[in-house]
Amino acid sequence: MRLIVLVTFLAWALAVRPASAEAYFLTVAGLGGEPDYEREFSALAADLDRTLKGPEAHVYTLSGEDASRAQLIHTLQLIAGLAQPADEFVLILIGHGSFDGIDYKFNLVGPDISAAALAGLCNRIAARRQLIINTTSASGGSIPVLARGGRAVIAATKSGTEKNATIFARYFVDALQDPTADLDKNDAISALEAFEYATAKTAAFYEAQKRLATEHAVFVDTPNAAPVRAASTQTGAGRFLSSLVLVRLGAARTAAADPAKRQLLDQKEQLERRIDTLKYQRAAMSAEDYKRELTDALVQLAKIEQQLEP
Numbered sequence: 001m002r003l004i005v006l007v008t009f010l011a012w013a014l015a016v017r018p019a020s021a022e023a024y025f026l027t028v029a030g031l032g033g034e035p036d037y038e039r040e041f042s043a044l045a046a047d048l049d050r051t052l053k054g055p056e057a058h059v060y061t062l063s064g065e066d067a068s069r070a071q072l073i074h075t076l077q078l079i080a081g082l083a084q085p086a087d088e089f090v091l092i093l094i095g096h097g098s099f100d101g102i103d104y105k106f107n108l109v110g111p112d113i114s115a116a117a118l119a120g121l122c123n124r125i126a127a128r129r130q131l132i133i134n135t136t137s138a139s140g141g142s143i144p145v146l147a148r149g150g151r152a153v154i155a156a157t158k159s160g161t162e163k164n165a166t167i168f169a170r171y172f173v174d175a176l177q178d179p180t181a182d183l184d185k186n187d188a189i190s191a192l193e194a195f196e197y198a199t200a201k202t203a204a205f206y207e208a209q210k211r212l213a214t215e216h217a218v219f220v221d222t223p224n225a226a227p228v229r230a231a232s233t234q235t236g237a238g239r240f241l242s243s244l245v246l247v248r249l250g251a252a253r254t255a256a257a258d259p260a261k262r263q264l265l266d267q268k269e270q271l272e273r274r275i276d277t278l279k280y281q282r283a284a285m286s287a288e289d290y291k292r293e294l295t296d297a298l299v300q301l302a303k304i305e306q307q308l309e310p
Helices: 002-013 035-052 069-082 115-123 139-146 168-175 191-208 239-243 250-256 259-284 287-308
Strands: 023-029 057-062 088-094 097-099 104-106 129-134 151-155 188-190 218-220 245-248
Touching: 023 035, 023 069, 035 057, 035 088, 035 168, 035 245, 057 069, 069 115, 088 115, 097 139, 104 115, 104 139, 115 129, 115 139, 129 139, 139 151, 139 218, 151 191, 151 239, 168 191, 188 191, 188 239, 191 239, 239 259, 259 287
Parallel strands: 023 057, 023 088, 088 129, 129 151
Antiparallel strands: 097 104, 151 218, 188 245
């Protein structure tokens, strides 16, 4: 039974992204309420806008007066009309949130929007691989409503009761601009790597300030699982996030912009996913099968990397 569950999960989480697939990013910097927050949220959204733009990436950013419920709904409906099943969709929420014990709401210019309304709009987007990064206060309260199969959720707080303003967004944005966040040195920063970077930086901030941490980031990317704070090969937590590339660096970024090398890059990333998958499958495989499949993947990866070299 355990093996059947594992195989079912991996079939969902590791769906290969075809070479023709595209990525849709929507960043929303919500209502600040105070000038300092307004400037900070808008600046973070602008940084993301610059960082995420690239080949096959469609980047939408709402901030200031544009960060309204009506404009958010319009943009999500626009993406729903464009995105195909093979594509990826990432929604990033920056700002303040609220939770009354039942409903989570994201603070916008004018009327707020509930997690239920957001989930309904995202459900209409055909992309089978989705990620919502909710960096707001009380964001943990949105997870039960937003999470579903094929959609991972990252939240800056572990529950809706952590209601203080968060700093997680600052470090998540930094992660996408800092090469040290690329822990496996494959010239790409995954959603899991960005999460781990931001989590560590957030904890270090509170320690340096000698303050009690009022936010504890969590994620859920395994169907029907509870939110967790770290990846685990035992449960499969983190595997889907590790397969979602948010930004590419160096040679990978150059290859992504080169039509002649784009297909090779896709093959490289698929092989890297295959190698990661084997780590999760190892306990259910014989030592001989594991060694044979790992060796085969590593040999193919080496050949692809050689072809990608300038």
